[in-house]
Amino acid sequence: MKLSDALRGAADRAPVDDATVAVGAVAGRVKRQRAVRAGSTGLVGAGAVAVLAFGAVGLPMAGSDESDDSVSMEAGADAAMDDGEIATEESLEGATADSRLAFALCGGTVDSQEFGEPSIALATRIGSDEVEPGSSVEVSFDATALADVDLLTAGPDYVVTWDGIVVGAIHESPLFAYGPADEMVEHPDGLQDVVLAEGETSTATYEVDLVNCWDGTPLPSGKYEIHAWQSFASTADSTGDGEMTPEPSASEEVVESMPDDGSDDAGDASGGGEGDGMADSTVSSGEPGPVSPDASALVLEQFRVAAQPVALVIGGEPVDDPFADYLTPLEPEPAPEPVEPEPLPDGYLTPEAARELFDQTRAGSTWSMAAGTQRWVVSYDARRMDEEQQWYGCVWGDGQDARFPSESAEMGLLDVSVDLPTSISVSYGFVVDGNPVVSSEVRNVSDYTIPNFWDSAQPALYLVQDGRVVAEGYPESLDRGGYGIERAMDGAAVDELSVLPWPGGDGLLEPGESTAGDFLWRDVNGCASEDGSWQVGPGTYTVLTMQSLSLSNDAWIAYGDVAYNDVAEDIEAEQQAVLLDRAGDGDDAVDLPTIESPGIGGAATSGSSGSSGLADVGEEPDTDVAIAPAPDGEYDWIDLQVWTSLGTVTVR
């Protein structure tokens, strides 16, 4: 049997006679996605604030849609099923996290969020004007067509306010949000079609829990308001003829068409809705929503309409200033008094010494990037702030030179070695077929003590082709950020791997000292290419690693011993809390384990005078190493980068 023939026979016999492709539904989804793509272009700028900033948080808490017979309000299940390029679950998680801050925040005020030219009027009704504390209330949102409409919506947004301040029930239903790659995605539940003839009404009803939005406790007795909005969108085909609607194409008009956010404060409309529990809609007089600058694309028109807020009373004895605990700003902690500056210890690498060394070892030619060679670059210099910064890496915009900086030096301060695989397989930016372990070591080969050297065993990898960086990769530390790993002491068993707070360290790399670590190479992020691709194609690339060095005449803790001791106490207290929590108390207490420090850069440190890498819990960090500002009080600093060529790697 030949498999290829058998497969074709199987395809011929495939039981798909009853399966059909719903061309109409597919066409609708295509139009919607094209509209989203087109709309996303137009939304960049002011529109992004007005539309997307309304957030992507919150699946419907509870609710049921009530529609009269003439109303078609069908859930857009097909959109939710479109798993290919839109509305993936993980992407929406990202969108949710990304936009939550943009919508009404707990403790914030409610601004007018209308824009566009509404063809829908929105009204809010509540089941009861007065309810008991701890209960919920049924809230209905009536969307009444001002003309014949065929629109998309994700449902109403609403909040509960007290004295104009958002205190509860933040519910959001954005039309679109950003996915993990900043692409536009639909609402998690998909969009609903709203097809109404003029004068017809569609109603959505929600059971709103009357709890505060800080910690979920019941809202106290008092007078509240429910504010509601709803966003709608239409595409050209939804006008009925399936043809594109001519629209202005200049992007400037797009920006100008967006409303001025935050103009009206809907919170003062307390009169509406009392008595009959019904509030008429507010109709915005805004300009049309964003349109695509691409005349060939379908047009996405959006508007957002607000309902008059309705009053709601939670019965019982009113409480004075019921949200004082949540709304009172915290008193800022007084800043510690700075101590008198002391000169840096002898032998430390200062910004001035680094400048001199850079000048003495300045390279006279362009870097060849031959394997094993190294160049130092000054990325920032307090003395040269008026000059253009030296930059090398992915270039994200115009006007930056993608070539290695012409001004570099061979300072010879650090010996950097990174053990890379000769080839990797990359798919969608991820290193597949196992994440290679990358061993990195940085050794101080100078006579200087290098301060502020905290994470520099961490390699930052750059793939270079034709002298330009085409991709970046940041291997992941096995120590997950340099935290200590709990280790049993005196034979006491530790039943599971425990990660404990960083026990401190001096951040110094003494002459001859090295820091090393193992890292997982998990991703390769391609720079944006001219054709918009972000993928790294197969080929052989020169690999550079970069460590940065930040030098200043200031200390890493600027206030010297006093503040340093405070930090040490905090670290100790945190460690003790963790350990006591694990160990229990009284007779059940076990010996406290030691904390194994992975050393500088999340890895072991070794060398003639380096730290031991082990610190017992409760041991006072060595405070002698605190570096104070220079005696003259002048703050000086310089940032250096050391680039080391590691040879080549083949991307498959």
Place this chain on the structure above:
Amino acid sequence: MSQWQDTMEALVRDRERALLSYAYLVCGDPVQAQDLVQDALVRTFARERKGLTAVKAEGYVRRAITTTFVDQYRRSQRWQRVQHLFRPDAYAPDRMGQVEAGSEVADALATLPPRVRACVVLRYFDDLTVPQVARTLGIAEGTVKRYLSDGLGQLELALGPLEDANTADAARAPVASRRSQEGNER
């Protein structure tokens, strides 16, 4: 009606059965095949592609069917909800009620994991080379070879020796031409 819509409708009108059959081969379920084709059509036509004819579009759609299927596998959250459909011991009853008794190959394919199945279909149905399969699915060539080896081994257990099994890791496509393949589909 816009041009892309004309193209899509022509494609569906002329090649609906072929696309559904292909999707069925990829996923092993007629209902999901329907969804796959529709999702692939959306993927293909959601962005502007100048000069897209129905013939070219079919190629796009077929690639989109496999990548959508594998993407669904990658996105385990969604996959978790439907994976029982692809396990041989919990194979879902055919809601279309049209499974033929002789579809041994389809049954054997159903025993393969999704990525392996996609590799087998692309290699032996689409006549893609190993590098082409790797690029289509975004995985390494070595991985494709491993999947093909594993997949063919499992298929041979069910179907007996396969004459073209030794071409699994060939860089060139099997002798069978695409033209004959399309002739079979039509």
